[in-house]
Amino acid sequence: MKVALFGATGFVGSYIVDELISQGMEANLMVRGGSENKLLQKEKCRIIKGDIDDKIAINETLDGCGAVIYAIGIIREFPNRGITYENLHFNGAKRCIDAAKEKGINRFILMSANGAKMNGTGYQSTKYNS
Template identity: 50%
Template sequence: MKVAIIGGTGFVGANITQRLVTAGHVPRLLVRPGSESKVPQPESCEIVHGDVGDLSALENCLTGVDAAIYLIGILREFPAQGITFEALQHQGVLDTIVAAQKLGVDRFLLMSANGVHAEGTAYQRTKYQAEQALKASSLRWTIFRPSVIFGDPEGRMEFCSQLKKDIIDSPMPAPLFYAGILPTDAGGFELAPVSVSDVADAFVLALSEPRTESQTYSLCGPERLSWKAILTTIAAAAGKTKLMLPAPVAAIRATAAVLDRFSWFPISRDQIKMLMEGNVCSENDSFARLGLTPTRFGVDQLDYL
């Protein structure tokens, strides 16, 4: 099977590309000029140069393929640089849907995110709008909603390595965020980290399984872990111990309100909001429905740190 991948040079995309090659498929990647070195196993891939905003390049990428996978997602937007949630997480999906329908590519897999909803942050809203557009199309669709994803980044951005860099390696104490006035349950909000290998397996499986069509899968790891437990595990994997102190989230938000327009500031107001919401699956049977067993989050899985 020949599979077009939009977003194939990123962290998740590289893992899916490698899984596709292993499974005997031929990935065709839309690659921005200058990013050719990010293509995994380039000898086994087809490359179309261009950006998701270039409709002709998008159509070239989708011409003659059997399925399309859309993976582009950003955690922060910088409108002055043309990097926006609307352009990359919504309009890009709309354009890919139109191109797929025009070219007769009727199988479409979309990576959304756990916790998206119509009234959420700009990140959540645009992901949700993309889901709705795909569901309203004539395509045979499958949507995946991963929680925070961990795994060897191989030089790319990844959840645990980013936390190690920004928090564990910092000389400052690790912040245990809490809402309100008193530090009750500081750092107690929960996430369900999911392995990038498991996410990649789910995507590749869906290509050959008709039962996954018209289905949405929330992909969470097998455990709900507190923010404090996750930081403790990352520190242990890095061979460190880390002082952790309660941190009022209101103060962090106030600082971000002034500084999050700068790329060097590590977190935005919306990211803080989503973090405090937690990120666990309300229904945790997706891997069972797929016939897969998710990987536990622990020190042994973080040796890349």
């Protein structure tokens, strides 16, 4: 099976990449330009450069996939750079979920390293809302 992974260059995502490869799966990884150098096994994956606001890159990442893993998460916000819990945890996940539905992909894993609660921290509530 081919799996789309968002958040592949992060701490959790890098372990997911290794596990997908060890299980003999193909992996499409959407990464920000320049961050692909963090990947230890990038030659075994299809790398799509883009960011979570880029619908074209999201759709390209999903091409041919039977499952999606959304492992994007931030522990700190930088609003002046557009790096917010709302944008990455909620809006980004929603873009990927909507695009996956359009492509008929019905397996979607949403990861959270710090929980998901309705009335939790900013991190937790945006993961919950996703």
